[in-house]
Amino acid sequence: MASSHIILPPDDDEEEQRRLEEEGEDEDPWARSVPPPAAPEHAVKASLPFSATCVRISRDSYPNLRALRNASSVSLADAAYVKISEGDFGYVLDDVPHLTDHLPDAPTYPNPLQDHPAYSTVKQYFVNEDDTVPQKVVVQKSSRRGVHFRRAGPRQRVYFESDEVKACIVTCGGLCPGLNTVIRELVCGLSHMYNVSKIYGIQNGYKGFYSSNYLTLTPKSVDDIHKRGGTVLGTSRGGHDTKKIVDNIQDRGINQVYIIGGDGTQKGAYEIFKEIRKRGLKVSVAGVPKTIDNDIAIIDKSFGFDTAVEEAQRAIDSAHVEACSAENGIGLVKLMGRYSGFIAMYATLASRDVDCCLIPESPFYMDGEGGLLQYIEKRLKENKHMVIVVAEGAGQDLIAKSLSTSEQQDASGNKLLLDIGLWLTHKIKDHFKSKKMEMTIKYIDPTYMIRAIPSNASDNVYCTLLAHSAIHGAMAGYSFTVGNVNGRHAYIPFYRVTSTRNKVKITDRMWARLLSSTNQPSFLSQKDIDEAKETDRMAKPPLPTGVSHHVANSFDQSASSSSNSEI
Numbered sequence: 001m002a003s004s005h006i007i008l009p010p011d012d013d014e015e016e017q018r019r020l021e022e023e024g025e026d027e028d029p030w031a032r033s034v035p036p037p038a039a040p041e042h043a044v045k046a047s048l049p050f051s052a053t054c055v056r057i058s059r060d061s062y063p064n065l066r067a068l069r070n071a072s073s074v075s076l077a078d079a080a081y082v083k084i085s086e087g088d089f090g091y092v093l094d095d096v097p098h099l100t101d102h103l104p105d106a107p108t109y110p111n112p113l114q115d116h117p118a119y120s121t122v123k124q125y126f127v128n129e130d131d132t133v134p135q136k137v138v139v140q141k142s143s144r145r146g147v148h149f150r151r152a153g154p155r156q157r158v159y160f161e162s163d164e165v166k167a168c169i170v171t172c173g174g175l176c177p178g179l180n181t182v183i184r185e186l187v188c189g190l191s192h193m194y195n196v197s198k199i200y201g202i203q204n205g206y207k208g209f210y211s212s213n214y215l216t217l218t219p220k221s222v223d224d225i226h227k228r229g230g231t232v233l234g235t236s237r238g239g240h241d242t243k244k245i246v247d248n249i250q251d252r253g254i255n256q257v258y259i260i261g262g263d264g265t266q267k268g269a270y271e272i273f274k275e276i277r278k279r280g281l282k283v284s285v286a287g288v289p290k291t292i293d294n295d296i297a298i299i300d301k302s303f304g305f306d307t308a309v310e311e312a313q314r315a316i317d318s319a320h321v322e323a324c325s326a327e328n329g330i331g332l333v334k335l336m337g338r339y340s341g342f343i344a345m346y347a348t349l350a351s352r353d354v355d356c357c358l359i360p361e362s363p364f365y366m367d368g369e370g371g372l373l374q375y376i377e378k379r380l381k382e383n384k385h386m387v388i389v390v391a392e393g394a395g396q397d398l399i400a401k402s403l404s405t406s407e408q409q410d411a412s413g414n415k416l417l418l419d420i421g422l423w424l425t426h427k428i429k430d431h432f433k434s435k436k437m438e439m440t441i442k443y444i445d446p447t448y449m450i451r452a453i454p455s456n457a458s459d460n461v462y463c464t465l466l467a468h469s470a471i472h473g474a475m476a477g478y479s480f481t482v483g484n485v486n487g488r489h490a491y492i493p494f495y496r497v498t499s500t501r502n503k504v505k506i507t508d509r510m511w512a513r514l515l516s517s518t519n520q521p522s523f524l525s526q527k528d529i530d531e532a533k534e535t536d537r538m539a540k541p542p543l544p545t546g547v548s549h550h551v552a553n554s555f556d557q558s559a560s561s562s563s564n565s566e567i
C-alpha cells in the first residue's frame with residue numbers, strides 16, 4: 001500500500017490562520033504534493049488497517065488556506081471528518097469516522113456473534129478489515145482504481161459491550177414502503193445478534209428527541225409491524241434542533257443513534273454526528289437512507305423504490321383501461337418525484353402502456369412544433385387513446401409562469417410543488433376544446449397510496465440487510481450512512497450522500513430506452529442536449545478539503561461520463 005492520509009482540522013491558532021490567508025492567493029493547492037508529518041499516535045490507530053499517516057492542515061502542509069477552502073466543495077470545518085487513504089494504482093478509500101478518531105483508547109470486545117449458533121457456522125462471517133467496495137465498477141485497462149468505501153458487515157471486535165448499549169431509532173421525512181421493516185429489523189437484529197435490550201423509539205421525527213417520551217421497543221412489540229405501511233414511530237418535517245437533540249442523547253445516555261430518512265434527514269444526522277464528536281461522546285450515528293424518489297447519491301437504490309414502482313403499475317393499468325374505453329381517451333397518472341423522476345421512468349419502462357413520460361430532469365413545452373400538445377394530437381389520431389405519466393416535479397417552471405404564484409416551502413425548507421397533473425389536465429382539455437376535437441381525460445393521482453403501502457418481498461429482504469449492516473457498523477464504532485454500492489453494502493461518509501442528489505441522467509442509455517419505448521419526442525433541441533452533456537461532464541463529486549492532486553484525479557474519474565447507472 002502506498003501512503004494514506006487522515007485529514008485533521010487546522011490547529012486552532014487564529015494568528016496562524018490570518019498569516020496563512022495573507023499568503024499567495026493564486027497557487028493551486030491540489031497541485032502541491034504534501035509530505036505528511038509524523039502521525040500522532042491516535043491518528044494511526046484510528047486508521048485501522050490502512051497504516052495511515054495523518055495530515056494536520058497547517059502552515060507547513062498547506063500554505064494557502066483560503067485558496068484551499070475555495071477550491072473545495074466541502075467546508076474547512078467538515079474537513080475534520082474526512083478520512084482519505086490512498087493505495088496503489090490510484091486506489092482511494094473515502095473512509096467513515098470512527099470512535100477512536102476522538103477516543104483513541106476506547107476498549108474493544110469480542111463480537112458476541114462468534115458464539116451465536118446461527119452465525120458461528122458461517123465459514124467466513126466476519127468481514128476482513130481491509131475489505132472495501134469500489135464506487136465505479138466499469139473500468140478500462142488503464143483506469144485508476146478510484147474511490148472506494150468501507151465494506152459493511154460484522155467485525156471480529158466491537159466497541160460496545162452488549163449491556164452497555166442504549167440504542168434509539170428515529171424516522172424522519174415523508175413515508176416510504178419498508179420503514180417499519182427497517183425499524184423491526186433494527187430492534188430484532190440488536191436484540192438477537194448482539195443481545196442488546198435497551199432500544200428506544202423516538203416519536204414523530206427529529207423533534208421527538210426533545211418533545212416526546214421515548215418508546216421502549218422489544219422484538220415482541222415490533223413483531224408484525226413490517227406488514228403495515230407507514231412508520232409506527234411517526235415522522236415529521238422540520239424541528240431539527242441539533243443542540244437540543246444531542247443534549248437529550250447525552251442526558252439519556254444513548255450511545256447508538258439509528259436515523260432513517262431521506263437526504264434532509266441524512267444532513268440532520270451529519271449535524272448530530274458533528275455535535276457528538278465536538279462533545280467527545282462515545283456515540284455511533286448510523287443513517288439508513290430512505291427515499292421513495294431514489295434521489296440519494298452514491299447508493300444503488302433506496303428501499304421501498306421497487307414497491308413504489310410496482311404499485312404505480314396499478315394506477316397506470318387503470319389509466320390505460322380508462323383511456324382505451326373512451327373515444328380519444330387520455331389517462332394521466334401523476335407519480336412522486338420532486339427533483340428526480342426515477343419512479344416515473346421505471347414505472348413507464350415496466351408498463352409498456354405509456355405513451356409519454358415527463359420528469360423534472362427533462363424540460364418540455366406545450367405549444368407549437370414538437371410540443372406536448374402536438375404529440376398528444378398525433379398519438380390520438382394514430383391510436384385513439386394514450387397514457388401519460390408525469391412526475392410531480394416536472395414542468396414546474398411552466399405552471400409557475402402561467403399562474404405566477406409565489407414559491408412556498410414545507411417545514412424542512414423543501415419547495416412545495418404545484419399540481420402538474422391538474423394543470424396538464426386543464427391545458428389538454430382547453431386545447432382540444434379549441435380544436436373542437438372530441439376527447440376524454442381521466443386524471444389519476446395515486447401518489448400517497450404508493451408510498452403508504454407495506455414493502456414487497458424483495459424490499460423486505462433489502463430492509464433487513466440494511467438494518468443489519470447499520471447495526472454491525474454502529475457496534476464496530478463507525479458513524480456513516482449505510483447503502484448498497486454496486487450490489488455490496490458499504491459505509492458511506494455523511495458528506496458524500498448529502499452534498500449531491502441522484503437524478504435521472506437524460507444523456508444516459510436508460511432515458512434513451514424510455515424514449516424509444518414510448519416513442520415520445522425528447523422535447524430537447526440539439527443545444528439542450530449539448531448543454532445536458534456538458535452538465536454531466538462538469539458534475540464532479542464533492543472534493544474533500546486537503547486531498548492531494550493524485551486523489552483529486554480519482555474523484556474526477558469516478559464522475560466521468562461512463563457512469564455505473566448505465567446498464
Ligand SMILES: Nc1ncnc2c1ncn2[C@@H]1O[C@H](COP(=O)(O)OP(=O)(O)OP(=O)(O)O)[C@@H](O)[C@H]1O
Pocket residue numbers: 172173174175205206207236237238239240261262263264265266267268269271290291292293411412414
Ligand atoms: N440541512 C439540514 N440540517 C439539519 N437538518 C435537516 C437539514 N435538512 C433537513 N433536515 C431535517 O431532516 C428532517 C427530514 O428532512 P426532509 O423533510 O427534507 O425529508 P427527507 O429526509 O429529505 O425525506 P423525503 O425524501 O421524504 O423528503 C427534518 O426534520 C428536517 O428538519
Ligand SMILES: O=P(O)(O)OC[C@H]1O[C@](O)(CO)[C@@H](O)[C@@H]1O
Pocket residue numbers: 173174175262291292293336337338392410451
Ligand atoms: O406531502 P409530504 O408528506 O410533504 O410529502 C411529499 C413529498 O415527499 C416525497 O414523497 C419524498 O418522500 C416527495 O416525492 C414528495 O414531494
Ligand SMILES: [Mg+2]
Pocket residue numbers: 173262263264
Ligand atoms: Mg428530501
